[in-house]
Amino acid sequence: MSAMIEVRGVTKRFGDFTAVDRVDLHVAEGEFLTLLGPSGCGKTTLLRMLSGFETPTEGTLVIGGEDVTHLAPYRRNVNQVFQSYALFPHMTVEENIGFGLRMQKVPAEEAARRIAEVIDLVALKGFEQRKPHQLSGGQRQRVALARAIVPRPKVLLLDEPLSALDAKLRQQMQLELKRLQKHLGMTFVFVTHDQEEALTMSDRIAVFNRGRIEQIGSATEIYHKPCTAFVADFIGEANLLDAELVSRNGTTGRIRVEGGLELTLALSQWPQDHSRALVSIRPEKVLVSKSRIEAENVFQATVREELFQGVLDRLHLETGAGTRLTAVVANESAILEAIHAGDQVWCGLHVDDLIVVRPA
């Protein structure tokens, strides 16, 4: 697949503040890419440069083979779904959706047909003559979406479009957006700070932090093989532990983590020429049981605290050596045993679940 978007060494500064810092990014045609990061990380600024509302301080932006770095927003073949939806309050649903076609001077007959098509696609039949203020949040969201896709842009940019919806509706819209994107075969660039949203919908996720892309990859790559402490901590949860290499034994190595616990990990990921590194362990990878566990790493710990969270049970553990770890287990009836604060438990960790990450 050819690259639909190429971002080459793009930097954006606002005065002394560098919002986007030398970012390189390729987005394939028909790909669903998510820019994920905390607020102020530069993801929205990058999106606004793609739509043309900001101009890069340095670097080049290419969309569909055309250099658009300095092209005005109204000359770009991209459309955006705004966080506030930005529906024109004085126009009906139909007029809102048809605005782009009107600007392109599409003949009335064709425009009417395309508007009807897209209204069907986003399930807004019967609402054509309503004004935005007569619609629910979810319906407004659909109008904003329909308005942005009806001119058939090369790229659809979405700026946290689901953040104003309640949790149930948000999940439903996530699926619908994904389905729509597949159906249209359109390139989507989606901005969010919600990791769950990113994991659910994206082909690839670019994790942003302080104006830079920390890591880019599929949802599973990002989740299972985080490169940096920031990624490990931002997507899902992580026990981040300082570790020191104690001994090497073929493909595995023995490390001592903060607090004193000794663990075995795969040596291939240990940075060469370093005796210390940061290790990330996902809480759900920590196996916990009252009986002895089969795993490469087995140790005992005391449950300091138990937080019942419905589906999950969160345990704060402290090993005999004094290392603190958080573990997440399915609730007690699912694992057929009750674990409570004060209990002595066996813990297990597989070699592959110890991930070495770059410090933030």
Added chain:
Amino acid sequence: MPTPVSSSSRFQLPSGLKLMNAALGGWTVLVFAFLYLPIAVLVIYSFNTSRLNIVWEGFTFDWYARVWQDTRLMRALQNSLIVATVTTTASVVIGTVGAWLLHRYRYRFSHAIQTLIAVPMIMPEIVMGISLLIFFTTLSVELGFFTVIVAHTTFCFPFVLVAVQARLHGLDPSLEEAALDLGATPIRAFWLVIVPCLKPAILSGGLMAFTLSMDELIVTFFTSSAQSATLPLLVFGMAKVGLNPMLNALSALFILATVAFVLFTEHLRRMSRR
């Protein structure tokens, strides 16, 4: 949409507060009497047969007929309407476009411009009148409709600008971006999206400009010629000679027009909200 007041929000006042409440009610009546009694008297005496505003002799429509027949008054009214209409149009255009440009783009002297625009609103009219007169005579511009309209626009457009600016502050900045994103040039985005959103502010600002221009006296006095004399100017001249029930009738007509105008714009506003 107005929400109905629920009956549970009504409550019984304790007796001590009842007296207080009655006193407040009385005070309110007094305030309204102070505001509206002179106007009521003025309207009543416009139907008085007597030339004097102090004794009631009988009912007549005569003064209204005389107003209608007085060519000088009618001419002045026509002048006033021309001046107010052109002034309002110019003020709406300058005020709206100016507010948008100041809101949307950053200029080096934005802040100074903002302050300078507000000055004509608070400048004593006598100062404005004299300075404009000096200005026009220096440029040897002949006094007439043109000079009156220019003078009126100078102090009327800031009211439109301020009203529109207030509205712009509450407007979602994404609206313009959405229009640009969908292929509208900045000018089309302004005309097709921003202006419709500003309609209530433009309407109220324009109304303000029209009213101000209609009853302006001092600046007009300095900048008009005999041909372009407005109604307030003529009325002022007539009143100096002596009060005349014709002026009462004229005032009553003005009140009627104002009320009709306010009701009409309120109606328009309700329609546009639908």
